[in-house]
Amino acid sequence: MAEQKEIKFSEESLKVALSLMRRYPVGKQKSAMLPLLHLAQAEFDGWLSVPVMNYVASLLEIKPVEVYEVASFYSMFNLKPVGKCLLEVCHTSPCWLNGADELVQHLQKKLNIKVGETTADGMFSLKTVECLGSCGTAPMLQCGSKYYEKLTHDKMDELLDQFKQKGERPTYLDPLQ
Amino acid sequence: MARKILLVNDHIEGLANIDVYRRNGGYAAVEKALKTMTPDAVTEEVKKSGLRGRGGAGFPAGMKWSFLAKPPGVPRYLVCNADESEPGTFKDRYLMERNPHSLIEGMIVSSFALGARTSYIYIRGEYYYVLQILEKAIAEAYEVGLLGKNIMGTDFSLDLYVQPGGGAYICGEETGLIESLEGKRGNPRIKPPFPAVVGVWGCPTVVNNVETIAAVPHIVNMTGDEYAKIGIGRSTGTKLISASGHINKPGVYEIELGLPVEEFIYSDAYCGGISEGRSLKAVVAGGSSVPVLPAELILKTAAGEPRLMSYESLSDGGFATGTMLGSGGFIVYSETACMVRNLWNFSRFYHHESCGQCSPCREGTGWMEKILHNIESGHGKVTDLDLLVDICKKIEGNTICPLGDAAAWPVASHIRHFREEFEYHINNPEKVKDPRHCEKQPFVRKAQSNPA
Amino acid sequence: MFKVTIDGIETEVEPGTTILQAARKIGGEIVPPTMCYYSSLEGSGGYCRTCIVKVSAGSAKDPRPMPKPVASCRTPVQDGMVVQNITSPELLEARAGVVEFLLINHPLDCPVCDQAGECDLQNLGFAHGKEESRYDFPRRVFEKKDIGNKIQLHMTRCILCYRCVKVADQLTPGRVHGVMNRGDVAEISTYIEQAVDNDMSGNMIDVCPVGALTDKTFRFKSRVWFVNPTDAHRNCTKCSGNVVLWFHGTEIYRVSARKNEWNEVKEFICNDCRFENKKIENWVVEGPRKIERKSVISQNHYEQYNQLKAQIEKQRARLANGETPDIGDISLRT
Numbered sequence: 001m002a003e004q005k006e007i008k009f010s011e012e013s014l015k016v017a018l019s020l021m022r023r024y025p026v027g028k029q030k031s032a033m034l035p036l037l038h039l040a041q042a043e044f045d046g047w048l049s050v051p052v053m054n055y056v057a058s059l060l061e062i063k064p065v066e067v068y069e070v071a072s073f074y075s076m077f078n079l080k081p082v083g084k085c086l087l088e089v090c091h092t093s094p095c096w097l098n099g100a101d102e103l104v105q106h107l108q109k110k111l112n113i114k115v116g117e118t119t120a121d122g123m124f125s126l127k128t129v130e131c132l133g134s135c136g137t138a139p140m141l142q143c144g145s146k147y148y149e150k151l152t153h154d155k156m157d158e159l160l161d162q163f164k165q166k167g168e169r170p171t172y173l174d175p176l177q
Numbered sequence: 178m179a180r181k182i183l184l185v186n187d188h189i190e191g192l193a194n195i196d197v198y199r200r201n202g203g204y205a206a207v208e209k210a211l212k213t214m215t216p217d218a219v220t221e222e223v224k225k226s227g228l229r230g231r232g233g234a235g236f237p238a239g240m241k242w243s244f245l246a247k248p249p250g251v252p253r254y255l256v257c258n259a260d261e262s263e264p265g266t267f268k269d270r271y272l273m274e275r276n277p278h279s280l281i282e283g284m285i286v287s288s289f290a291l292g293a294r295t296s297y298i299y300i301r302g303e304y305y306y307v308l309q310i311l312e313k314a315i316a317e318a319y320e321v322g323l324l325g326k327n328i329m330g331t332d333f334s335l336d337l338y339v340q341p342g343g344g345a346y347i348c349g350e351e352t353g354l355i356e357s358l359e360g361k362r363g364n365p366r367i368k369p370p371f372p373a374v375v376g377v378w379g380c381p382t383v384v385n386n387v388e389t390i391a392a393v394p395h396i397v398n399m400t401g402d403e404y405a406k407i408g409i410g411r412s413t414g415t416k417l418i419s420a421s422g423h424i425n426k427p428g429v430y431e432i433e434l435g436l437p438v439e440e441f442i443y444s445d446a447y448c449g450g451i452s453e454g455r456s457l458k459a460v461v462a463g464g465s466s467v468p469v470l471p472a473e474l475i476l477k478t479a480a481g482e483p484r485l486m487s488y489e490s491l492s493d494g495g496f497a498t499g500t501m502l503g504s505g506g507f508i509v510y511s512e513t514a515c516m517v518r519n520l521w522n523f524s525r526f527y528h529h530e531s532c533g534q535c536s537p538c539r540e541g542t543g544w545m546e547k548i549l550h551n552i553e554s555g556h557g558k559v560t561d562l563d564l565l566v567d568i569c570k571k572i573e574g575n576t577i578c579p580l581g582d583a584a585a586w587p588v589a590s591h592i593r594h595f596r597e598e599f600e601y602h603i604n605n606p607e608k609v610k611d612p613r614h615c616e617k618q619p620f621v622r623k624a625q626s627n628p629a
Numbered sequence: 630m631f632k633v634t635i636d637g638i639e640t641e642v643e644p645g646t647t648i649l650q651a652a653r654k655i656g657g658e659i660v661p662p663t664m665c666y667y668s669s670l671e672g673s674g675g676y677c678r679t680c681i682v683k684v685s686a687g688s689a690k691d692p693r694p695m696p697k698p699v700a701s702c703r704t705p706v707q708d709g710m711v712v713q714n715i716t717s718p719e720l721l722e723a724r725a726g727v728v729e730f731l732l733i734n735h736p737l738d739c740p741v742c743d744q745a746g747e748c749d750l751q752n753l754g755f756a757h758g759k760e761e762s763r764y765d766f767p768r769r770v771f772e773k774k775d776i777g778n779k780i781q782l783h784m785t786r787c788i789l790c791y792r793c794v795k796v797a798d799q800l801t802p803g804r805v806h807g808v809m810n811r812g813d814v815a816e817i818s819t820y821i822e823q824a825v826d827n828d829m830s831g832n833m834i835d836v837c838p839v840g841a842l843t844d845k846t847f848r849f850k851s852r853v854w855f856v857n858p859t860d861a862h863r864n865c866t867k868c869s870g871n872v873v874l875w876f877h878g879t880e881i882y883r884v885s886a887r888k889n890e891w892n893e894v895k896e897f898i899c900n901d902c903r904f905e906n907k908k909i910e911n912w913v914v915e916g917p918r919k920i921e922r923k924s925v926i927s928q929n930h931y932e933q934y935n936q937l938k939a940q941i942e943k944q945r946a947r948l949a950n951g952e953t954p955d956i957g958d959i960s961l962r963t
Binding site: 345362367369528529530531532533534535536537539540541542543544547564570571572574575576577 | 678679697726733813
């Protein structure tokens with residue numbers, strides 16, 4: 001059996017986590033749950049495993065079940081492993097009007113996966129999401145913290161190539177350009 | 178009519194930088210309020226301005242502030258609702274991204290008026306990059322002493338923090354937001370008590386939309402009376418409208434309330450007309466939750482008056498022939514849009530976003546989506562339409578929070594105004610198999626009058 | 630004291646009393662049904678929407694009606710408030726809607742459900758439901774989760790009343806289960822394989838209004854109307870020790886807490902009493918339990934059976950004495 005990696009924030013992330021927790025009144029540190037879960041998801045391979053959630057619970061000094069309840073409520077937290085690039089395509093009405101369904105079909109064909117699946121090489125996961133507030137620049141998708149808007153199929157192909165070349169996992173914590 | 182307030186400096190490069198913002202009159206309201214006004218005087222100006230909540234409900238902001246309980250020794254909180262998630266709405270993102278300091282200035286002035294010493298901006302998690310823009314702007318404000326202890330040398334101190342959500346439409350509901358801010362599931366609370374009495378961590382709390390708060394400094398600068406002169410009737414001031422769908426120029430526009438809808442859709446200053454020269458079929462005027470209106474009713478009221486972009490004019494005729502200004506999420510449908518598929522799309526959204534706490538919404542939203550999916554894919558029954566209308570009635574008004582209503586209104590209104598199209602779907606399953614059938618052969622209603 | 634009128638009946642209650650509690654004070658048919666509210670669990674209620682009522686006058690000071698039906702369990706009365714429950718046809722229609730919503734995804738597996746006969750949803754459906762379902766989609770299913778050897782979880786039957794979560798929060802040292810996911814796939818779960826096991830966890834069974842949480846030690850042993858409820862107590866260091874023993878013959882099939890006429894437990898009991906003391910010598914039997922609420926259990930209550938038996942004995946004696954049996958004397962009524 002492979003040795004389990006100890007789940008622990010890097011020193012830098014821990015510092016961020018502790019400062020986030022100080023944003024709330026004494027005893028209300030549970031309020032830092034969502035920021036900490038984002039931090040954890042970004043640091044631990046883009047998803048929240050049980051040990052990761054237990055770690056967040058220990059930092060917040062709450063019961064693990066409180067973290068499970070919250071993490072499973074919000075759509076941004078992945079409770080199962082995902083590919084390096086999680087492509088979240090908006091398919092709500094304004095995006096649909098401007099070709100979101102076709103974009104999803106194009107991606108499914110191009111990546112040879114269905115919505116909800118991950119490519120065999122673990123590079124891409126495809127997900128449809130509800131309105132991301134980018135209706136005026138539809139169709140669009142989110143990957144990491146970035147919005148990619150007014151997507152055509154050609155632009156999408158270019159983007160996929162870029163992601164592949166980079167080969168990194170974009171996260172919500174990526175700094176601004 | 179092209180009065181601009183919130184976006185008056187939108188053309189200026191680098192406005193997100195505090196120096197640029199200040200050079201262009203930024204933070205003048207903080208100085209004016211903190212140094213020359215009392216908190217109550219600020220509230221009074223907001224009351225006089227007639228400013229109404231820009232998140233969707235349209236409740237007078239000044240009145241909401243005046244409900245805030247002020248028990249001695251208990252902290253009070255101002256929370257900015259930046260959880261913009263209503264389909265068709267992206268104005269807050271635009272404002273925060275381009276002009277973050279206007280929100281921060283609004284937070285300082287509003288917190289001063291409410292007596293809040295710590296305030297939070299709760300932003301939807303998907304807007305993480307906007308959160309970073311806000312964090313940077315907040316850091317700038319701290320650096321120059323506009324946040325923190327003794328702002329501008331006065332005895333007013335304020336800490337301002339941003340918190341991301343985790344992906345849940347329901348957190349746009351103020352008590353769902355408060356629960357989420359406390360690190361819990363975003364289940365709306367049962368009211369009473371209201372947040373003004375028992376809010377974040379049990380303390381009195383005001384929750385206001387981004388656009389509402391960003392308007393406050395302008396009101397302080399120009400006075401409430403002057404602001405109230407802008408707009409029309411009880412729809413005072415300007416409103417940011419997010420325009421999307423089948424139009425030539427989608428985007429965020431600031432309009433003076435009272436602008437004719439027709440001008441907004443067809444003028445080059447705004448939407449620039451329907452894309453590809455097609456004709457207008459329908460509009461959802463205030464975000465997906467408000468009733469849809471067919472072309473003839475969005476351009477003119479049932480009485481034949483021109484429809485205006487205002488709270489009153491858009492709701493003229495009630496739900497029978499009117500709608501709501503809502504969040505200002507203006508989605509335009511041309512003749513090529515299938516209203517059945519649109520409604521299925523909306524109902525899928527509400528099904529996905531129901532928190533699951535109360536039974537009518539939890540069970541009803543899923544039920545409606547399933548029926549609509551059947552109809553859309555050519556497996557509907559004629560009785561389905563009356564069933565849908567009845568389910569709407571059973572949800573509406575019977576849930577903990579307005580999400581139930583928001584899920585029911587589009588269904589009821591789509592069937593009210595586009596029943597023939599639904600019947601066509603049910604009766605012609607072969608013809609509607611292609612999801613793009615409407616593009617190839619637009620559906621024409623018998624009752625359709627000739628819109629302008 | 631606040632004066633409140635419910636379905637035309639006036640009563641006076643302390644300020645802060647909810648409409649539901651005021652209705653319960655009046656009693657009878659006008660009391661709204663409840664599925665999630667539980668008076669001994671703080672913060673319960675408001676979710677299921679079955680107890681909604683129409684407020685036709687908010688208060689004497691502001692007699693305007695409230696625009697929407699309100700959850701009576703969470704709405705405090707105001708002085709001079711006028712409330713309509715069974716006298717409002719549209720309210721009853723709205724409640725029928727709520728009942729329909731609660732039932733569309735319910736498996737209706739009463740024939741194999743241990744809760745049948747003491748199920749609030751069954752009673753609610755009987756009182757307010759329709760004969761036919763308008764829902765023709767597959768019903769919701771969940772992955773089965775094992776939460777230990779004492780409590781059986783059947784998520785398909787759950788109506789998400791949150792009572793068991795509140796029990797775990799308010800009575801037990803550490804909650805390990807909760808509500809996961811959201812919307813119509815929200816579920817009661819421990820998320821990870823974990824037993825819900827502590828001194829008071831068994832109370833989750835008693836507070837569950839449906840058959841989502843049942844007693845594993847009683848599973849499939851008997852229909853509840855074939856077991857005889859008997860009040861009993863024992864000296865217990867962990868709880869009051871006041872329980873109901875459910876006898877099958879002389880064997881104790883089940884131990885539960887005592888419930889009042891609203892089907893609510895006032896004195897929660899510990900797991901020792903509930904699961905570990907199934908021998909009659911462990912208990913001081915007080916006597917047969919009268920089930921106060923309308924229940925199939927009281928329909929076949931053995932008190933009546935005993936009465937019947939006594940009557941038959943009496944008539945047999947008359948026959949033996951050569952007298953004519955007095956048929957008119959036999960009554961099934963208590």
